[in-house]
Amino acid sequence: MNKKKLIFITGAVAVGVVVQLLISSGVINPYFAQILTLMSMYAILATSLNLINGITGQFSLGHAGFMALGGYxxxxxxxxxALPLPNFLMFPLSLLFGGLVAAAAGFLxxxxxxxxxxxxxxxxTLGLGEIIRVMFVNWKYVGAAAGMKGIPGYTNFLWTYVIAVFSILIIVNFIKSSHGRACISIREDEIAAETMGINTTKYKVMAFVIGAFFAGVAGGIFGHLIRLLHPNSFxxxxxxxxxLMVVLGGLGxxxxxxxAAVFxxxxxxxxxxFSDLRMIIYSLMLIVIMLFRPQGLLGTREFSLDMFSKFTKKAEKAER
Amino acid sequence: MDLSAKTIEFLQQLINGISLGSVYALVALGYTMVYGIIKLINFAHGDVFMLGAVFGYFAITMFGLSFYPALIVSMVICAALGVVMERIAYKPLRNSHRVASLMTAVGLSLFFQNFTVYRIGAQPKAFPRSAPVNWNVFGVNISSRQVLILATAVVLMIALHFIVQKTKMGKAMRAVSFDRDAAMLMGINVNNTISFTFAIGSALAGAAGVLVGQYYGVVNPLMGTLYGLKAFVAAVLGGIGILPGAMLGGLFLGLAETGVSAIGYSTFRDAVAFAILIIILIFKPAGILGKNTREKV
Amino acid sequence: MAILETSNLVKTFGGLTAVSKFDIYLNEGELIGLIGPNGAGKTTAFNMLTGVYRPSSGSIKLMGESIVGQKPYEITQKGIARTFQNIRLFKDLTVVDNVKIAYHQNVKYGVATGILQTKQYVDEEAEIQQKAVALLKIFNLDHKKNELSKNLPYGEQRRLEIARALATNPKVLLLDEPAAGMNPQETHDLMEMIRWIRDQFKLTILLIEHDMSLVMNVCERIYVLDYGKIIAHGCPEDIRTNPKVIEAYLGEEVDLSAEN
Structure with missing residues (x-):
């Protein structure tokens, strides 16, 4: 791992710690704290689905199912x-477990x-998501249709944020490796990828499993945030x-x-x-955005500081 | 002639299943036609079905129409809605990434649902209907409502078959879904043909909505999602893009669901539809009546 | 011993027999042409050799080992690489990434190493990059390594596709109409290059062309396919005068006396 990345991670985590301190001291109220937590959680969900849909080009509509598995x-x-473990160990362990169950289901x-x-x-995949949901509706051990209550509220902003930073880092590093390139080649042209010696099934399943794992982790975060799991939440x-977040942000x-997750x-x-009108406005905005930017806000490009430097260079040239 | 209790039960469920299945089939036809012609999973189609039921409800309660005029009014409004929907939301995206139009479809679906909730409230409305006549045939109960659903569905399907096979517009529809560019070169007005397809598909969905309102006696703004999904499953089961496939898939799904409920697993009913779908897709990816096509290398 | 050998290869689609009795052999280091009119089944034969289609019957042996029923990626890993008639580059990726993907099968580091970006990852990635650029240099594409492959001119796309196929380190290279859409000068240069590649990389090459005058100069032996059957086989001189071949090509305007 190079130096630049280490500095980036340290900086990112430091920001998280500061925000958490502001939350703990009451400068940021609990309502905003929850929104920030949800933003981080959706960032995990969106990047993990992007690995499947945007990077590998496999159209999955079942992410909520994996989220449900991880959550439950x-x-x-x-x-x-109730294992005799302190909370700071119990929580990550449970998230890991939820993620692994989701990953195993993703593999199967x-x-x-x-x-x-x-x-x-x-x-x-849409059907699979629904089947998973119906399973929980019928599973009495986890409360069936009434939902699972009394889940400890372990989730806070710092946990979610740090997990999000590391999840995204793992996904980005994966994409940059040769294995990630193999996934991208499947999106570009599956037959050509196969004739370049790439086991396309293996890499499709791999992307799917990694995506499912992080959806499961996010599901665990969700459960311990809302403290109630209901099949209809998935x-x-x-x-x-x-x-929608993936498409809006640009596939890939x-x-x-x-x-897009934050937005x-x-x-x-x-x-x-706007209570009653909320969903009407939301749906109209969705239609309008898609009509005017069908390629998403960023297309397949990555947003980086280089973009700014290019921008300023262009501006400089224009000035001259 | 006396039939054993088990046989009667079986026949009873068969009739229930066929009634439900014919509704799925009507909605599935619209999905399949639209997919066949522009390769779009029109997620808003289920909500057009819901709106059909709502229009039918208002036609009867506010304008005092009887069943068949209400059915026709609802079909006409839905047809118009389908055309407008296509022109505004799908046509501009015809040449961009397919996920974009899928997302617009989801947006439309959400819009229809929530706008309806906003206007009439989220509570189910009682659909006005006359008392049914029940016939007892060898111990099997057949209600006039079931006969109505089935008869209307069959008439509409025959009409559709006639339109697609015998009219000039139907020929154009088949040509465009086979090869849009070639059809255009042959002088077919592709835009009009696609609009027409949406009109027909939406009219059928509207009719199905009114039939369901009449059959179950309730209408609610969120009913479109599940019926829509199931109907889409039916379309894929039969082989998407193939009209008889949609009918077959609809009936198959209706029967399967009724069967599962009958043997006491009604809470798994919704999962069964998807489980069947996945199994069929794995073993026969193009659906029951579909032909496997390979990408040309 | 032949490096690649087929016997009685048949492919039917439903009731249609696309290829039947396809018997060919390639000796190591040979440059062989496979010609035939449009629709004769040449690409179908290629698709069977590379595992894209499974033959209906018959055998394919690569260095004595049967490869029938193996997946395309397995066959590629065993040493058969190909290009496509209608170029299939990874369009939205850069030129160098196109080549790097073809090196994937030789990558030793695992997924975890890739995610942790250890020294092994850094070293291997640097090596792949360097190899890819070196290969591009041979094809005079290194100065365009960071351009998107879809932005290359047509001729360069063809060259990149060949470079990408070579990156898989093949023993046998199958080229599907590499000269399609090129002008005579480009075609001439390409044929020179193919011969040079064969010598440089010590390859065995099978080349599809439907325009037979093109292959006459470069290929050592030629197979002629018509209606899915091999109707003639031999050195260019024999093929040129073979009455069956002339008959197969009748109606197509081919100047059989053309030297270039």
Missing amino acids: FSAILTTKL VGLPTLRLRGDYLAIA TFMVSVEIL SITGSIA LTGLTEALRQ
Whole structure:
């Protein structure tokens, strides 16, 4: 890992610590703290789905299902099996467990379904998400249709933020490796990728499993934030909402996904004041944005400081 | 002639399943036609179905129309809505990334739902209907409502078949869905043909909405999502883009769901539809009636 | 012993027989042409050799080992690389990334190493980059390494596709109409280059062309495919005068006496 990255991580984590201190001391009120936490959580969800949809080009609509698996199974660990562990160990352990369950499910369902292409895969993953949801509706141990109550509120901003930073870092590093390039080549041209010696099934499943893992982790964060898990919190509209972040940010652009996650979470909250009209405005904005920027806000480009320098250089040239 | 209790139960469920299935089939037809012609999963289609039920409800309660005039009014409004929807929200995106139009479809779906909630409230409304006549055939109960659903669905499907196979517009529809560019070169007005497809598909969805209102006696703004998804599953099951496939898929799904409920697993009903879908997709990716096509290398 | 050998290869699509009795052999270091009119089944034959299609029957042996039923990526890893008739580059990726992807099968570091970006990752990535650029230099594309491949002119896209195929380190290279869409001068240069590649990389090359005058000069042996069957086989001189070949090409305007 190079120096620049280490500095970046340290800086990013430092920002998180400062914000958490502001929250703890009451400068940032609990309402805003929750919004910031949700933004971080959606950043994890959007980047992980981007790995599947944007980077590998596999159209998945089942992210909410993996989120549900992670949420429920991590909550089982903290709520049902009260292991004698301190909270700061229990929580990450439960998130890891939730993520691994989701990843395992991703592997099991990915292997047969990832042979499907395009819309067929979309509809199959949508179906899988719904099947997972219906399973929880019928599972009495976790409260069935009434939902799972009494989950400890372990989630706070700092946890979520730090996990988000590391999740995104892992995904970005993966994309930059040769394995990530293999995934990108599948998006570009699956047949050509295969004839370049790339085991396309393996890499499709790999992207799917990594994506599912982080969706599971985010699900765990969600459960321990809301402290109640209900099957209806994981309908396919949630998958669509996450996909919307990916599309809005630009398929394949990680920074775009993060920006869109922050923007849409903020927008949802900002629209709350319109109560009844909230969803009408939201849906109209969605249509208008898609009509005017179908390639997303950033396209496939990454947002970086280089962009600014290019911009200023152009401006300088223009001045001369 | 006496039938055993089990046979009667079976026949009873068969009739229930066919009634439900014919509704799925009507909605699925719209999905399949639109997908066939512009390769778009029109997520808003389920909500057009819901709006059809709502229009039917108002036609009867506010304007005092009887069932069939209400059905026709609802179909006409839905057809117009379908055309407007396509022109405003889908046409500008025809040449961009397909996920973009999918997202617009989701946006439209959300808009229809929430606008309806805003106007009439989220509570289910009682759909006005006359008392049914029940016939007892060898111990099997057949209600006039079931006959109505089935008869209307069959008439509409025959009409659709006629339009697609025998009229000039139908020929144009088939040509455009086969190869849009070639159709354009042959002098077919592609835009009008696509609009027409949306009109027909939406009219069928509207009719299905009114039929469901009449059959179950309730209308609610959120009913479109699940019916829409199921109908789409039905379309994929039968082989998307293939009209008889949508009908077959709809019936198959209706029967499967009724069967699962009948043996006591009604809470798993919604999962069954998707489980069947996934199994079929894995073993026959193009659906029951679909032909496997390979990408040309 | 032949490096690549097929016997009785058949491919049917439903009731249609696209290729039947496809028997060819390639000896090590040979440059062989596969010609035939449009629709004769040449690309279908290629697709069978590279695992894109599974043959309906028959055998394909690479260095004595059967490769029927193997996945395209396995066959590539065993040493057959190809290009496509309608160029299939990774369009939205840079020129150098196109080549780097083809080196993937030789990458030793694992997923975890890639994520942790250890020294092994850094070293190997640097090596891949350097190898890729060196290969591009051979094809005179190194100065465009950071351009998106879709922005290259047509001829350079063809060259990049060949470079990318070579990056998989093949023993046998299959070229599907590499000269399609090129003007006579470009075609001439390309044929020279193909011969040079064969010598430089010690390859065996099978070349598809439907315009037979092109391959007459470069290929040592030529197979002629018509209606899915090999109708003639031999050195260019024999093919030129073979009455069956002339008959197959009748109606197509081919100047059989053309030297260039």
